[in-house]
Amino acid sequence: MKTRLPQTRPPATAIVIMFVVVAALGLPQISKAQNPLDPNSKDRELILRAPFDRITLIDDTTWDVETLAPRPLPPFDPKKVKARQKKAEPLPSGGNIGRMGEKSNFEPPRSKEQEDDENQILVHMLEGDVRDFKVKRENIKAITYFEDMLVLEAGKLTSAGQFRKAFEYLLQTKNRQPHWLGLDAAVDRLLFEEGSQALLENDGERGLRLLGELYVRRAAYPGLANKFAGSFVARINSSFDLGAYAKGRQLIHDLERIAPDHQVVRDAHSKFEGRARDLVERSTRAEGGGKLDLLLGAIEVWPKLPGLNSAYREAFAAIPTLDVAVADLPQPVGPWRRSASMERTSPLIYLPILSSVSEEALRGVPADQLAAGIETFDLSRGLRIKLKSGLMWSDGSRPVSAIDVARSLADRAVPTLPGYSARWADLLERVEVNNDDQVEVRLTRASLRPQSWLIAPVGPAHARGDGWVSTLGQGRRPVGDGRFRWQESATKGIDQYLLDRPDETKPAGIRRVREVRYDSPTAAVSAFVRGDVSLIEDVAPDRVAELAKVDGIKVGKYPTPSLHRIAIDGRTTILKNRSLRRALSLAIDRKSLLEESVLKRPPDAENAVADGPSLKGSYSDGADVAPLSYDPLLAKMLVAAARKEFGGAIIRLTLEHPPTEVARAICPKLAETWTLVGVEIVLKEVPEGELESRLRAGGRFDLAYRASRPGDPAMDVGPTICPGYDAPPSADPLASVASPRILQLLMELDRAPETTQAQALVLQVDRETRDELPILPLWQMVDHYAWRTRIKGVPAENAGLYQGIETWEIEPWFPSDPW
Amino acid sequence: MVPFRSLVILTIALVVTPGGPTRAQEGADEKAKPEVKASVASPAARPAAIPIESRPYKIRAYVHFDPMTRIDARARDRLLEGWRNLARHLVGPAWELHVAESDGPASAVNLSELTAAELMPLGVDSDKVWLIQGRVVEGAILLTGRELDTATGWVGSIHSRPVPFAKDLVRELFRLSEALFAPFAEIGEPSGDAVPLRVQASALPAGQGGDVIAPIGSIFRPIRVYFKDDGSVISVEKVLFSYLRIEKHDGGTTASSLIRGVRDPLTKRISRKNRLIALGIKPAPMSTKLRFVRLGDRSPASGYVLAYRPVPQGSFRDVATTDREGRVSLPPGFADGLVVLRLIAGKAEPMFDLPIMPGETDEELTVPFDPKPHAITLQTQLDALRDSIVDVVAVRSRLERRMKAREEGDDWAGVEEVLVEFRKLPLRDVFLKRLEQLQDDATQLEAKTKSVVLTKNARAALTDTRSLIDRYLDDSLIRGYEEAVGVAKQRNAKASQSKAKSKSAAVIAPSAKPKAANDVKPDPKAQGSGVVPF
Known part of the structure; x- marks a missing residue:
């Protein structure tokens, strides 16, 4: 006989009513205003509320309860429960006790309590005095988990464009239940929508980043490929239009990985290849450097164009070109040296009378000079210059002769001409041309090393004062007798060319030099590392070690350190005040600046703080000169004293500096330091060539950051201290030496007839500079250049960047994509 | 016509x-x-x-x-x-x-x-x-x-x-x-x-x-x-x-x-x-051209500053610097009447004073003079010495202020710390000795070379430097502080000693009446006064 288990299940409605009644008794008064600070307050944003779940009963009432566990609850099938309850398994005939050693196979019917435990859940209401309830699963129509609510809300926010908020919701969901159903889809949707919106807002980088993330998560997301393609096309076109072809190719490559067969990819390929083909086609009608440039242009657009490699190599072999990154271009080009850029290029374009004052040079041995021999007479008051024969001017008009040398020497004594040198004008008495290959120079007095004055470049006598010659059909251009001739580029001010003379062809040597000016040292180094240039003129000291480690790059150094200092213009009345100059010097913490901002490492013997206008270890460096102190408090007091002397007005000075790495790092710090001690500084960045030319011409300034590699101290200490030392007197340049005492010593040095006296004077200048401070010495530093190993023959130490260029060779190279 | x-x-x-x-x-x-x-x-x-x-x-x-x-x-x-x-x-x-x-x-x-x-x-x-x-x-x-x-x-x-x-x-x-x-x-x-x-x-x-x-x-x-x-x-x-x-x-x-x-x-x-x-x-509207050369070798006096003052009185103003040939050309109208020109070497050593009427002649006037090189060198050395003195005075002043502040706060240890820094500075005697050395050297050089070294300007500079030393490098204040530190130390030492004595007196007193430790009874009076006996 079957015993029906008592039906303990009351009717649902009764349950509900009971639930409601009990709940009503237990719930707090609903009429109370919801407390916004209450974490359960319904007024609060969902994400700010304490987590809760929402139960919908079968009568469609919903109740917010504390979060259930497990999450989610295991699935519940009320039909199964009913079936289980109906079916009561009868006792087997053999009884319900298993045999010895065996387990009973009889599954006893579950008790009512057991059934109740499985079929109902314990809920804890959020409100009310009595909050704990048991609810049967069968009475629950639906449970909306807190995570679901978050995901749903995130979806709404995504649709509304509130992506940040949506992200927060999804993040919270992930923190609670990383694998919640629907979370991934919601995240995917958020990425897609946000990325699309970013693209619409022209924030391509961000948009692509988000879509890229989505791609990683789910590459097959509907519409993703089209979205990518649409966003890439704008950027690819933009890169193409701006000439940033490398970037354009990178974008094409990235797009290809996502949507390889997309029409956009195919169109982009066509565009780039078309441009490259066009350039190749134009190159077939060009020759020499023009042909090479067109082919290089094609390579820059699309290096993988078939046949381009071989065409380029062939063109390169005809005119091997050296690309050089430089800080500044000489403006204008001429047979004089008024800036570092002119000093770099003029030896290539113009031969000097003497390449150096060595014995070999005086005998005429070096090939890169005009003199075949120099003879002094009349107790060094006369020079007899014998010239080499066979040298022609680059315009082919005539050979280099004595008249050119005579004209150059005479022009340097004319104040209105660019090559004027006041010291030379003071020294020169007359120049005579004895015959076509001999010039005699008479000096007003015996001079220390008169041959030193013959190292300057020589221009043609048939040129005008600026060294340029009018040529038929080619306008005015500089004419030189050096290995290279200058050619202006179409992109004036950005680059320039130096072409090998046609009669100097050496198939393996460098026949063309292209100097490219970069806006910043960082850009120059980047271009060098990329391979856009093969040689870089200047490498910042803190990047030397890093570059030296790069494959295919070598770093060399200029043997003579450069001396960095702040030039002072004594024509600015306040700067004649000794207290102020001392204050400016005392305010500079040279050691810290050098170590922390320039070298980024401790100083050493060659890279060290300076105490005067002489390099350490040179014969003019006074070993007993005490280092310059750093005492900002004393500096402040001295500034106050100086201000008082000048009526209490604020002292305001301009500090001009070139756009070099070191100057850009240091000058703002100097300005800040000086401002702290009471001197207001206005910074002014000026291109190096422009600044140096103006200073050397005697232009006015207050303070100027200068760096140069000094030569013989007896000759160079004057220009080191006073930028306009050789400027025309009309500019009153000597008044710019802030210390009259130092000026007198320099004047005496100019007239020193013999070495011993000159050395004593230059040593005295070094010693007295410490106290007189006509300049503010900073430090000396070894400068470096770097080259790519495709150039052969570049020495590890070179006095000039291009010294020995006639022996260099270069292999062709063109950029290729890393993929 | x-x-x-x-x-x-x-x-x-x-x-x-x-x-x-x-x-x-x-x-x-x-x-x-x-x-x-x-x-x-x-x-x-x-x-x-x-x-x-x-x-x-x-x-x-x-x-x-x-x-x-x-x-x-x-x-x-x-x-x-x-x-x-x-x-x-x-x-x-x-x-x-x-x-x-x-x-x-x-x-x-x-x-x-x-x-x-x-x-x-x-x-x-x-x-x-x-x-x-x-x-x-x-x-x-x-x-x-x-x-x-x-x-x-x-x-x-x-x-x-x-x-x-x-x-x-x-x-x-x-x-x-x-x-x-x-x-x-x-x-x-x-x-x-x-x-x-x-x-x-x-x-x-x-x-x-x-x-x-x-x-x-x-x-x-x-x-x-x-x-x-x-x-x-x-x-x-x-x-x-x-x-x-x-x-x-x-x-x-x-x-x-x-x-x-x-x-x-x-x-x-x-x-x-x-x-x-x-x-x-009267002054004429013409440039006044001058050339200055050194006596003896007639080498040009380059880089000298030329100043002028109006006659009968006025202060000197810089007007030009001689060029490489020792020349200056004063523009017409630089002064309204007779002036005294002064050629200055170095910072302030006058070579000579010369009256001149602007535009007096259109010819260049050559003026030879004695350059007094040793006097200039002496002046430069004196300037450097004065700079050093000024630097030391500034540092001393800072240290003195610090000492004063610490003294007012009765922080004698702090005062002593500052005194340690003070003693690292060059003493007054160092500068005096250097000054006297310069003066002696100049005197000897004068005798040896028979040229003027101790010019009026140089003598004034020497006197000025000496008074700078006397006035600002006076060590009496420092000695005062040193004494005060010494006194404070002694006072502190005495105070420490008396404290120690009072402590040891409290220790000694029970032993004066030898009793077993557990026989010592607390003094009720002492207890009432709050003093807890040992």
Whole structure:
């Protein structure tokens, strides 16, 4: 006989009513205003509320309860429960006790309590005095988990464009239940929508980043490929239009990985290849450097164009070109040296009378000079210059002769001409041309090393004062007798060319030099590392070690350190005040600046703080000169004293500096330091060539950051201290030496007839500079250049960047994509 | 237009005919400077009846207007009449101004190339000859003129006056004549730097324009005239770097002060017969060109600063720096009157002071001087020493303030810390020793080289440095602090000792009454007082 288990299940409605009644008794008064600070307050944003779940009963009432566990609850099938309850398994005939050693196979019917435990859940209401309830699963129509609510809300926010908020919701969901159903889809949707919106807002980088993330998560997301393609096309076109072809190719490559067969990819390929083909086609009608440039242009657009490699190599072999990154271009080009850029290029374009004052040079041995021999007479008051024969001017008009040398020497004594040198004008008495290959120079007095004055470049006598010659059909251009001739580029001010003379062809040597000016040292180094240039003129000291480690790059150094200092213009009345100059010097913490901002490492013997206008270890460096102190408090007091002397007005000075790495790092710090001690500084960045030319011409300034590699101290200490030392007197340049005492010593040095006296004077200048401070010495530093190993023959130490260029060779190279 | 040019030339010819007695050319020695073929009428030749102070100036003026000025003969006559009237009115009887009817040589000569020989024939029976030209420059009339003093043969500087408005011509012509006019004076017996003058026409009544002849403050240039026994002039030379400034008029005598750059310029220790006279001088609108060279090797003095101050008083202002050749060119009008130039070596060591009238001559004046190199070196060393002293004084001042603050807070340990820093600074004696060493070295060098090392400036600098040391490197304050620290230490030590004693007394007291420890009973009084016995 079957015993029906008592039906303990009351009717649902009764349950509900009971639930409601009990709940009503237990719930707090609903009429109370919801407390916004209450974490359960319904007024609060969902994400700010304490987590809760929402139960919908079968009568469609919903109740917010504390979060259930497990999450989610295991699935519940009320039909199964009913079936289980109906079916009561009868006792087997053999009884319900298993045999010895065996387990009973009889599954006893579950008790009512057991059934109740499985079929109902314990809920804890959020409100009310009595909050704990048991609810049967069968009475629950639906449970909306807190995570679901978050995901749903995130979806709404995504649709509304509130992506940040949506992200927060999804993040919270992930923190609670990383694998919640629907979370991934919601995240995917958020990425897609946000990325699309970013693209619409022209924030391509961000948009692509988000879509890229989505791609990683789910590459097959509907519409993703089209979205990518649409966003890439704008950027690819933009890169193409701006000439940033490398970037354009990178974008094409990235797009290809996502949507390889997309029409956009195919169109982009066509565009780039078309441009490259066009350039190749134009190159077939060009020759020499023009042909090479067109082919290089094609390579820059699309290096993988078939046949381009071989065409380029062939063109390169005809005119091997050296690309050089430089800080500044000489403006204008001429047979004089008024800036570092002119000093770099003029030896290539113009031969000097003497390449150096060595014995070999005086005998005429070096090939890169005009003199075949120099003879002094009349107790060094006369020079007899014998010239080499066979040298022609680059315009082919005539050979280099004595008249050119005579004209150059005479022009340097004319104040209105660019090559004027006041010291030379003071020294020169007359120049005579004895015959076509001999010039005699008479000096007003015996001079220390008169041959030193013959190292300057020589221009043609048939040129005008600026060294340029009018040529038929080619306008005015500089004419030189050096290995290279200058050619202006179409992109004036950005680059320039130096072409090998046609009669100097050496198939393996460098026949063309292209100097490219970069806006910043960082850009120059980047271009060098990329391979856009093969040689870089200047490498910042803190990047030397890093570059030296790069494959295919070598770093060399200029043997003579450069001396960095702040030039002072004594024509600015306040700067004649000794207290102020001392204050400016005392305010500079040279050691810290050098170590922390320039070298980024401790100083050493060659890279060290300076105490005067002489390099350490040179014969003019006074070993007993005490280092310059750093005492900002004393500096402040001295500034106050100086201000008082000048009526209490604020002292305001301009500090001009070139756009070099070191100057850009240091000058703002100097300005800040000086401002702290009471001197207001206005910074002014000026291109190096422009600044140096103006200073050397005697232009006015207050303070100027200068760096140069000094030569013989007896000759160079004057220009080191006073930028306009050789400027025309009309500019009153000597008044710019802030210390009259130092000026007198320099004047005496100019007239020193013999070495011993000159050395004593230059040593005295070094010693007295410490106290007189006509300049503010900073430090000396070894400068470096770097080259790519495709150039052969570049020495590890070179006095000039291009010294020995006639022996260099270069292999062709063109950029290729890393993929 | 010179309608009577031929007559003028004839006159000149007659005048220069040898044998004709002229006051200017009589007995001129050919060795005299070409531009100075004058002769000063010896005292015997001058009419004794009229003293010089009462004798007016006979001025002969030749005035020419370039045709571009559009001043025709009639306008010229009116202009010159106006000028004469103005001169009479403003100057008075001191000027007897005769304007030549014709332009005379004023129309033909280049004023910058004028010589006394050319002008002397025009000055017959005249004390002064004026050549005045008017021409158009940049749309305005420019009047230019030059004066010859017939007594000395001195050709004055070129003066000019722009006349923007034609109606101002008369007035500007008068102003020009004032600028041209160089009064003549005989130099009396100097007494030190006080020099009496007898200025021609100074006793005559002045016109409405006040004293034009020799106003107070005006400058005269002494000139030495060498003559033979018969009174004929050998040569006329100006006394270099010396000027006379009118100080006051005392009856017929005019008192002046000598402003000189050389020693005893009006010396009588000259073997040749000579006489000292003076001519007025005013600044001229010309550059003043100077060249400074070192004594001995005559090497140029490059890089020296040139400063000037106005006479009689004023402070020096920098005006130029000598170039590589030791030259300076002071622009016209850099000063309004006589100035004293000072060449400065180094920062402030004056080489010399030299009076000069701006634009006095268009020729370059070479000035040799002793460069005093050792004095300059000494000055540089003194400057460096002073800088060091100033630095130390500044640091000491900071440390003293710190010590004071700590002293006020009774932080004697802190004071001692600062004293440690203080002791690291150079002592007063170090600087004194260095200063004395410099002075001794300079003295020895002076004796050895027989040159000036301890100049007035250097001595002043030495004194100044010594007083700097005495005043600011006084160690008494520091010694005071050191003593105070010592006293504080002692006090603290005593206090520590007494504390220790009181502690040990509390320890000793129980043992004075030896009892077992557990026999010690607490003192109720002590308990009541809050003191807990051991």
